[in-house]
Amino acid sequence: VESNRVTFYVDEAEEDVIVYYKRQDADFRFRGDWSTLRVQGDYYYDDHIKFVTPTDCFMYYSKYDNPMAAPIEGPSRPVWYKYTFDDDVVYITSAENMNAAPIKKYYRFAGGKLYLSNTKDGLETCYSTIKK
Secondary structure (H helix, E strand, O other): EEOOOOOEOOOOOOOEEEEEOOOOOOOOOOOOOEEEEEEEOOEEEEEEEEOOOEEEEEEEEEEEOOOHHHHHHHEOOEEEEEEEEEOOEEEEEEOOOOOOEEEEEEEEEEOEEEEEOOOOOOOEEEEEEEOO
16 A cells, blocks of 8 residues: 555466556536436437446436337437536547547536536536436
């Protein structure tokens, strides 16, 4: 153990090692399953972003012909992403293709809701949390 590092030796030869570094305290402000309902044509889509760790999230959706009834499709297969954020932007990058350009969304929290938009003063999509 050294200041911010812990080293585990897998065998006595010290060739196989596992090193863990202490990171800053995790920020869990996004943590939870966030949902928004959108209408496209004759169908309703319940879009979800589920932030499961301070760096990992996935997205999925369900499709409805009546939002008060059972879904006619879904929930879809979750698509995993990595994310980082600063004071007003969250960057979401494909976990399968880390070389892909990240999705950039401006965010704000208000009244227990998460608001995302494509531009600083753009039209916002309101997400409500399902559970934290």
